[in-house]
Amino acid sequence: MDKKLLSILVCPVSKAPLEYDEAAQELVCRASGLAYPIRDGIPVMMETEARQLNADEKLK
Numbered sequence: 001m002d003k004k005l006l007s008i009l010v011c012p013v014s015k016a017p018l019e020y021d022e023a024a025q026e027l028v029c030r031a032s033g034l035a036y037p038i039r040d041g042i043p044v045m046m047e048t049e050a051r052q053l054n055a056d057e058k059l060k
């Protein structure tokens with residue numbers, strides 16, 4: 001994930017910054033509790049495509 005791109009992307013739900021999870025290939029937003037997938041190098045920033053974080057993931 002390009003650091004410059006990551007610095008300008010925000011969660012479409014909460015407008016909070018995102019964290020890159022390289023192992024899961026996701027952009028994680030702790031504020032909204034959502035993880036957005038990265039497919040073929042492209043972040044899919046749609047709420048309907050996001051995965052809900054579990055309680056442990058929200059606390060990291």
